[in-house]
Amino acid sequence: MTLLGITxxxxxxxxxxxxxxxxNLKYAPxxxxxxxxxxxxxxxxxxxxALDLPDPVLAGLDYCVVSMHHPPRPSICRNAAERKATDIEQITNDYIAAMQDPYVRILGHCDNTQFPVDYYRIAEAAAANHIIVEVxxxxxxxxxxxxVSGIDSRENYLQLLGLCRERSIxxxxxxxxxGHEGIGSAPYAEALVQEAGYPEALIVNNDPERFLLKY
Ligand SMILES: [Zn+2]
Structure with a gap:
């Protein structure tokens, strides 16, 4: 490992x-x-x-990931049968608003069944705002x-990665x-990215120097 991000x-x-x-992170080694x-x-x-840190604070950090968690957000649904079009529209709109913040670099775990989205609109917004999509x-x-269900996450990621690939995201x-045990270890994510046949040149972990220069 040559580069480690902590968020x-x-x-x-x-x-x-x-x-x-x-x-105070600016004083860390x-x-x-x-x-x-x-x-x-x-x-x-x-x-x-909205995000839970203001832009002047984000400006002092190396980067910002945005994601949804319960709490603070209410959990919308526990399975596919509970998905409602109005919830999908609201959640997708919130993701898109977050990606438009100029300090946001990475969209985190946009796979969560509790927060169903329109992946087409998510991918369009990620491309428009030069956002990296996390697996x-x-x-x-x-x-x-x-x-709620790892199977749903997998299917959600395969759909999202297909749309991201078409847009070279x-x-x-x-x-x-x-915690420290899992640092640098992502076997399930690596296997899924391989299964999706994602282009090596678009996986930012593969070239930390290029990542630093570009982002
Ligand atoms: Zn998270």
Whole structure:
């Protein structure tokens, strides 16, 4: 490993770090044990599309991931049968609003069955706003901490990756480790990306230097 990004949850997550933690990341070491470090935030997309950290704070970070979690968002549905068109439209609109924030670089785990979306509109917005789409290992791990059903995440990702591929959208394979044991380990996400036949040149993990230059 040559480059490691750390993005703690934004302050709307119960028990998460405060704004002051994120403002002080600029004093953290840029290199640890020979590994270059990036410090960012995984902001919650709140109902209505706002993020839980303001732009002046995001401006001081290396990057920002945006994603949806329950809490702070209410869980919309637990399975495919509960999906409603009005919910899909609202959730998709909120994702798109978040991707339009100029400090947002990465769309995190947009696979969660609790927050159903229109993947066509998500892919269009990711392309328009130069967003990297994350493929999250925790979402795909059996018994992982996001999911109602890992099978739904898998199918959601295959649909999303197909649309991203048509638009040459870069993707990021992420451990979402939540602890030191899983850092750099994303076997389920890697297998899925391989199965989807995603172009190697669009997987940002493959070339950290190019990633740093471009993003
Ligand atoms: Zn998350």
């Amino acid at each position: 703690d949850h934004g302050p709307a997550t119960p028990g998460a770090a405060s704004v002051s933690y994120f403002m 840029r290199e640890r044990f020979g590994v270059r470090m990036l410090y960012g935030a995984e902001c919650n997309i709140l109902v209505g599309g 999250n290992n925790a979402s795909l791990t059996p018994g992982g901490y996001h999911q 870069p993707i990021l394979i992420s451990s979402d480790s939540h």
